[in-house]
C-alpha cells in the first residue's frame with residue numbers, strides 16, 4: 001500500500017517528533033555523495049561532536065558526476081577535498097570513500113558488503129543515512145543513488161552482525177558487530193524524531209559552504225546566503241512538530 005492509499009499517513013505526518021536517543025558514543029554516517037550530510041544533518045552532527053561523541057563519515061561515491069562543466073576525473077578529487085573540509089567544520093575528522101560510481105550506484109550485495117565492512121570497522125551504536133524513500137515528500141522524486149545507499153545501509157546494519165553473511169569480511173579481520181541500536185534516516189518524508197538544530201546551525205552553514213565549487217555551479221545566488229537560507233528554512237519547517245524548536249529530523253529504525 002502506498003502513502004497515497006494509507007489513511008494513517010496524514011496523522012503520522014502531523015504527530016509530534018520525539019527527541020533522538022542520546023545514550024550512545026559513536027555514530028557512523030553512510031551516504032551516497034559529498035554534500036548529502038550538509039543539507040541539514042550536519043547541524044545535528046555539530047551538536048553531537050560538541051557533546052564529546054564521535055562521528056565518522058563514509059561516502060559511497062566522490063560525487064564526480066555532480067558538476068556539469070567539470071569532468072569526473074577532475075571533479076572527484078575536488079569534491080573529496082571539499083567533503084573533508086566540510087566534515088572538519090562539524091568536528092568529524094575521519095572521512096572514507098567507498099569508490100562506487102556516482103549516479104549509477106547499484107543496490108545489491110556488493111554495496112551491502114561494503115557498508116557492512118564499514119560498520120564492522122567503526123563499530124557504531126547509531127548509523128545515519130539519507131532518505132531511502134522514493135520521494136522527498138509529495139511529488140519530488142528522489143535520486144537512485146540515495147535510494148540504493150539508504151536501503152543498503154538499513155540492510156547492512158543487520159548484515160554487519162551476522163558472521164555467515166559476507167564471511168570473507170571476518171577472514172579479512174573484520175569481526176561481526178551486532179551493536180547497531182538504531183538507523184536514523186535524515187531527510188525522510190516520514191520523520192519520527194528530531195534534534196534541536198540551533199546549537200549547530202551556524203557551523204552547518206559553514207560546512208555546507210565548504211562545498212563551494214558545487215554550490216557555485218548549482219546556483220547564481222550568493223553562496224553564503226544560499227546556504228543560510230536553505231538550512232534555516234529546513235530547520236524552521238520542522239519546528240511545528242518539535243515544540244517550536246528549529247530541528248533536524250530523522251526517521252528512526254530501532255534494532
Ligand SMILES: [Zn+2]
Nearest residue numbers: 032033036146
Ligand atoms: Zn546526494
